[in-house]
Amino acid sequence: MIGIVADDISGAAEVGGVCQRFGLETCVVRDVDGLQCSADVIVIDTDSRSLGPIEAGKRLSRVANQLEELKPEWIYKKVDSVLRGNVYDEVIALGDSFGFERALLLPANPSLGRQIRNGIYYVGDCLIDKTDFAHDPEHPARCSDVIGLLGRPTSWSVTSCRQESSIPNEGIIVGDVRNKKDLNRWASEVVKETIFPVGGSEFLVAILKNLNLEEDPCLWEFKRDDKNLWISGSTSASCRYRILEAEERGLTVIPMPASLMEVHEDECGELRTWAERVLDSLSNFPETIVTIGQPISLKPEIPARLGLTLGRLSKIVLENMPIDHLWMEGGATASFVLEELGWKEFEVVQEIELGVVSMRPLDRSAPTVTIKPGSYEWPKGIWKRRTDK
Known part of the structure; x- marks a missing residue:
């Protein structure tokens, strides 16, 4: 069994989809206690990205003890591709x-234009701190x-390593990556040396290939007659553009009422009214998109x-209408929704595209769930005009 640890549900789904692509039966779990599923790969979502670094480290140490009891052949630590979260502390805790x-x-x-060149992170040709990620x-x-x-290193050193350099014998080594060839070179080192592999989904792909596993991707087709509910909690500019494009194509987009951005006396009534609008749309159309749709306050609790x-909205909707497919973008959003719905274990069904992964909760009455990170794109053409076939 392969054990993988991710700090949020979208990252867990992403690497779960990669493993499924290589023919490995894969489960994604949000709680190891009382684990019901057994598979070739167990991906654990620690839901620790939003924690403080000390608390995140403690949680990862507890998860490591639980993972050791499953006796994995090897482990992989999935981190955010642009290094958000408590990457340093979590790597040390597991390591x-x-x-x-x-x-x-x-x-x-x-493949998504995210590269490290000479120790500097680029998104396309832009420095990462000059992109949307500067406003996370x-x-x-x-x-x-x-x-x-x-961040500032403590117990483990941090080194930036060029392609032509030898790998240091200790600490966290961040490798330069420009292309698949670079990934393959680093992956070959992990396979033959005692090194803790940590990274994004494409590094995991390179490792699996170096272990002589073969890809077997499945063709995917969008079922337009199904009831599809989309939940978008991402606030990025690219996400707002995608939502606007969907609306222009005639899809129903129902934003969160501005009044729900703050606590007030009639919050439950406002939430129920919003849910009724969503239910009404789903009664008349196969696709409905729910989004925040408001300027985001800088208050830390928002x-x-x-x-x-x-x-809470998702729970009301699903309690009042069966849907076939629940689509969510943004790991934090998906985490809140799944927690409210009480779903803890998932069987990975299919990787639609890198990072866009469909899973099935163990509760067979639940809809198929597809999750992607907020910064990734949905598959092209998935939101067609209402008149398109």
């Missing part, structure tokens, strides 16, 4: 628990230097409040 002295960290996904509400990119993005509200 120490499993007896590693060094970790090779390759977060970048070059919880983990803004304040520099482009990968060592700086990881992201969690928005996620909780989207979770």
Whole structure:
């Protein structure tokens, strides 16, 4: 069994989809206690990205103890591709628990234009701190230097390593990645050396290929006659553009009422009214999109409040109408929704595209769930005009 640990549900789904593509039966779990599923790969979502670094480290140490009891053949730590979250503290917690002295960290996904060149993180040709990621509400990119993005090191050193360099014998080593060839070179080192592999989904792909596993991707077709509910909690500019494009194509987009952005006396009534609008749309159309649709306050408590509200809305809708497919973008949003619905274990069904992954909760009465990170695109053409066939 392969054990993988991710800090949010969209990342867990992403690497789960990669493993499924390679023919590995894969489960994604949000709680290891009382684990029901058995598979070739167990992906654990620790839901720790929004925690403080000390608390995140403690949670990862507990998860490591639970994972050790499952006796994995090897482990992989999935991190955010642009290094958001408590990457340093979580790597140390897992690394120490499993007896590693060094970790090779390759977060970048070059197929998505995310590269590390000479220790500097680029998105396309832009420094990462000059992109949308500089405005992330919880983990803004304040520099482009990968060592700086990881924060001040404590017990483990952090080194930026070029392709032509030898790998240091200790600490966290962040490798340069420009293309698949670079990923393959680093993956070959992990396979033959005792190195803790840490990174994004494309590094995992390279490792699986170096283990001589073969890809077997499945064709996917969107079922337009199904009831499809889309929940978008992402606040990125690219996400807002995608929602606007969907609306222009004639799809129903129902934004969160501005009144629900703040606590007030009639909150339950406002939430019920919003849910009734969603239910009415689903009664008349196969696709409905729910989004925040409001300027986001800079108050630190607002992201969690928005996620909780989207979770409550989803629960009301699903309690009053069966749907076939629940689509969610944004790991934090998906986490709040799944927590509200009480779904803890999932069978990975299909990787639609890198990072866009369909799963089935163990509760067979539940709809299929497809999740993607907020910064990733939906498959092209998925939101067709209402008149299109």
